[in-house]
Amino acid sequence: MNKVKKNVAEALEGIGDNMTLMLGGFGLCGIPENAIKQLVLLGVRNLTCISNNAGVDDYGLGLLLQNRQIKKMISSYVGENDEFERQMLSGELEVDLIPQGSLAERCRAGGAGIPAFYTPAGYGTEIAEGKETKVFDGKPHILETCLTADYSIVKAWKADTEGNLVYKATAMNFNPVMAMAGKITIAEVEEIVPAGALDPSFIHTPGIFVQRVFQGAVFEKRIEQRTTRNREENGIR
Amino acid sequence: MNKVKKNVAEALEGIGDNMTLMLGGFGLCGIPENAIKQLVLLGVRNLTCISNNAGVDDYGLGLLLQNRQIKKMISSYVGENDEFERQMLSGELEVDLIPQGSLAERCRAGGAGIPAFYTPAGYGTEIAEGKETKVFDGKPHILETCLTADYSIVKAWKADTEGNLVYKATAMNFNPVMAMAGKITIAEVEEIVPAGALDPSFIHTPGIFVQRVFQGAVFEKRIEQRTTRNREENGIR
Amino acid sequence: MALDKIGIAKRIAQELQSGWYVNLGIGIPTLVANYVPHGLDVEFQSENGILGMGPFPFDGEEDADLINAGKQTITAKPGAAFFDSATSFAMIRGKHVQLTVLGAMEVSQSGDIANWKIPGKMVKGMGGAMDLVASAENIIVAMMHSNKAGESKLLKTCTLPLTGVGCVKKIVTELAVLKIEEGKFWLMERAPGVSVEEIKQKTEGELVVPDFVPEMVF
Amino acid sequence: MALDKIGIAKRIAQELQSGWYVNLGIGIPTLVANYVPHGLDVEFQSENGILGMGPFPFDGEEDADLINAGKQTITAKPGAAFFDSATSFAMIRGKHVQLTVLGAMEVSQSGDIANWKIPGKMVKGMGGAMDLVASAENIIVAMMHSNKAGESKLLKTCTLPLTGVGCVKKIVTELAVLKIEEGKFWLMERAPGVSVEEIKQKTEGELVVPDFVPEMVF
Numbered sequence: 001m002n003k004v005k006k007n008v009a010e011a012l013e014g015i016g017d018n019m020t021l022m023l024g025g026f027g028l029c030g031i032p033e034n035a036i037k038q039l040v041l042l043g044v045r046n047l048t049c050i051s052n053n054a055g056v057d058d059y060g061l062g063l064l065l066q067n068r069q070i071k072k073m074i075s076s077y078v079g080e081n082d083e084f085e086r087q088m089l090s091g092e093l094e095v096d097l098i099p100q101g102s103l104a105e106r107c108r109a110g111g112a113g114i115p116a117f118y119t120p121a122g123y124g125t126e127i128a129e130g131k132e133t134k135v136f137d138g139k140p141h142i143l144e145t146c147l148t149a150d151y152s153i154v155k156a157w158k159a160d161t162e163g164n165l166v167y168k169a170t171a172m173n174f175n176p177v178m179a180m181a182g183k184i185t186i187a188e189v190e191e192i193v194p195a196g197a198l199d200p201s202f203i204h205t206p207g208i209f210v211q212r213v214f215q216g217a218v219f220e221k222r223i224e225q226r227t228t229r230n231r232e233e234n235g236i237r
Numbered sequence: 238m239n240k241v242k243k244n245v246a247e248a249l250e251g252i253g254d255n256m257t258l259m260l261g262g263f264g265l266c267g268i269p270e271n272a273i274k275q276l277v278l279l280g281v282r283n284l285t286c287i288s289n290n291a292g293v294d295d296y297g298l299g300l301l302l303q304n305r306q307i308k309k310m311i312s313s314y315v316g317e318n319d320e321f322e323r324q325m326l327s328g329e330l331e332v333d334l335i336p337q338g339s340l341a342e343r344c345r346a347g348g349a350g351i352p353a354f355y356t357p358a359g360y361g362t363e364i365a366e367g368k369e370t371k372v373f374d375g376k377p378h379i380l381e382t383c384l385t386a387d388y389s390i391v392k393a394w395k396a397d398t399e400g401n402l403v404y405k406a407t408a409m410n411f412n413p414v415m416a417m418a419g420k421i422t423i424a425e426v427e428e429i430v431p432a433g434a435l436d437p438s439f440i441h442t443p444g445i446f447v448q449r450v451f452q453g454a455v456f457e458k459r460i461e462q463r464t465t466r467n468r469e470e471n472g473i474r
Numbered sequence: 475m476a477l478d479k480i481g482i483a484k485r486i487a488q489e490l491q492s493g494w495y496v497n498l499g500i501g502i503p504t505l506v507a508n509y510v511p512h513g514l515d516v517e518f519q520s521e522n523g524i525l526g527m528g529p530f531p532f533d534g535e536e537d538a539d540l541i542n543a544g545k546q547t548i549t550a551k552p553g554a555a556f557f558d559s560a561t562s563f564a565m566i567r568g569k570h571v572q573l574t575v576l577g578a579m580e581v582s583q584s585g586d587i588a589n590w591k592i593p594g595k596m597v598k599g600m601g602g603a604m605d606l607v608a609s610a611e612n613i614i615v616a617m618m619h620s621n622k623a624g625e626s627k628l629l630k631t632c633t634l635p636l637t638g639v640g641c642v643k644k645i646v647t648e649l650a651v652l653k654i655e656e657g658k659f660w661l662m663e664r665a666p667g668v669s670v671e672e673i674k675q676k677t678e679g680e681l682v683v684p685d686f687v688p689e690m691v692f
Numbered sequence: 693m694a695l696d697k698i699g700i701a702k703r704i705a706q707e708l709q710s711g712w713y714v715n716l717g718i719g720i721p722t723l724v725a726n727y728v729p730h731g732l733d734v735e736f737q738s739e740n741g742i743l744g745m746g747p748f749p750f751d752g753e754e755d756a757d758l759i760n761a762g763k764q765t766i767t768a769k770p771g772a773a774f775f776d777s778a779t780s781f782a783m784i785r786g787k788h789v790q791l792t793v794l795g796a797m798e799v800s801q802s803g804d805i806a807n808w809k810i811p812g813k814m815v816k817g818m819g820g821a822m823d824l825v826a827s828a829e830n831i832i833v834a835m836m837h838s839n840k841a842g843e844s845k846l847l848k849t850c851t852l853p854l855t856g857v858g859c860v861k862k863i864v865t866e867l868a869v870l871k872i873e874e875g876k877f878w879l880m881e882r883a884p885g886v887s888v889e890e891i892k893q894k895t896e897g898e899l900v901v902p903d904f905v906p907e908m909v910f
Contacts (some may be wrong), residue, residue, distance in 0.1 A: 126853050
């Protein structure tokens, strides 16, 4: 089943106002940057975005925030974004903050047909308010429900034409679990290879979870915290 | 952290009577055959074995059944084993049959610190008896609890010295989820390679889940249903 | 004349649609893969951990590490993927598989299915069947109309322990194609040369028979 | 004299044990990796998806696809593994990580911790902290004894929204090492040259002080 779309515009067809989108990435690492720019061009509004972070002011999801396209963010950590903080504190932006592990597991559950699961994360905090609790093995847990999206937009390293995806290093992060949870999942990739070119024993996201694939035109891959060591000193372990 | 043990005997040290073991494999594919033979030698008794299947009469877990070492089997499918059927119908063997997807997910949950989750599988059947039910999105689900084991014994293709594992083709099956759920996880592998020899982006089971690794002495890899097609006819799609 | 197993498989293959991922159970369902209409783009998932299942290997090329859920040696097509059991059932439970074809011992007119246990006699286990029937939106049962004792397998209510409730939508037997709606069996097609009378007689559950029942076309 | 951040990191590094997998939070905890005692075999997990985190890359060798949870460019050691976020928190929630070191805004004498929100002022989010503190059997908090306004961060009860309840076992500040037991802070060690009086004065919660409080040894 050939899932390849000829460009980002074709790949994102059908995304409209008021939809719920999942977007992969951790910080600026492994985000679908070409798709995000296209969402700015499309000008779709009132989006609910499920993404671990919210980008920075002028890159990643920050671009959609600047453009007031996002009604609600569902994330675990949204620091490093002044516009975000401003919109949130002023009440323009709804924000649902979720423990990172619960966010990842809720996406996976959404893709796996598991409507809810128990986790100890957040018990005794405001996260637990209004949620069922149950004690297992002497320890209290809260019931978290699954998350799904109208469209999941993920960033992978390579795809084959069948939609099988592989990710590179820590650019994997939330992408595989979000790929599972989209009614329609769109994969932005650096390279598309023929079916059979990827080793079937080493596929991160099997093609059954992916409906569309496109090759990104430009990858800036911005680094948020450039930390290095000097070759001469070489003091750091 | 070097996890390599010099042989199967050293790798299985500590396994005793009345313990709960998880054993990877689907049918006879991807089973830890060297470890199973060692369990026969050790003669440990009253075991609770969690394994998708129960082997055949003279291979795999069937060997432990013949030897009356198993008190209870937790499986999804146990056909193709006469001795099993005999022990079960006579009441010598306790059997807990679980839907295959629930079995896999319960192992994963055990390894992932998720004490329970909801699934639609088994609702309205005897599997649901005594279990909490809850309706999500108009559909009834049952609450299934996680599974863990004193020892998980899995079969992988290769391990590095840090315990990172990769599996081959469909010999993967239950092995990765069971590797997560053992208090102590032992990996039987065909080859041990140095740390750094496996691509870190393509590890199936990260070493954190694995406490011991050993190279199996002999791999029979018996085939349960040898189905082939004739090169000349080549009629089958 | 009643169909043979291959006939049942061929008739079910007509139900396939391009773009579908399909899970085939053990037995007759497995045969469906051999009769995919030409040009149709479907992929087969097997719950032990493969997507893109190919044909049986050539003699001598069997790989013990590459089997399907029926434990048969198979091959993988280009573009296949292997994965663990939890991911496999994530596909199934998460409704990523568009069609499930499986066998049954009994089906009731309300769509209940029993196929894993005969109390006191045979308990092989449900394998993946309970997950499949609980999740699939589109389930076809492939089975013989009657059991070996000659008793109808299409019943008012199942007598054996259930695998799933109210889930079966369509049944293909050696005699007929039937759908289940409003708590009844509806006769849709009959096997070539098989009479409506024979089907009526062999169906214990409530059967709705329209004025005209077409023969299956192959 | 009070420790600097490096001193705190060095003291915490003494708590490491061979064979441990360790998760280090952002800030002071990250520095702990630089002071692992020689010959000790520990591996660092970062919750964005790496096990076997190595040092920062050499200048010019940064890879945008290889970062830690603090979004810093890093390297991977031989034998490292990358994985998705669900698997990463399976490691954390499933207690496969033996030690978690993280920062805090407040810690209470019953082991509650607050570190993610100041209502009306700052809401960056909890990131992985709630999962980490809810699951880890062994949590060390690395923080300054007082906040920027000079108020104690070791309190009878936390005033800020909680990250977790009754989970902190040990705290290392620029002044002291403290454990939490029986709903009290217990003074275990003091920084070189720091008086017990100063620690008492800067600890708002109930503090148990033994007759002899040894100085930290580096």
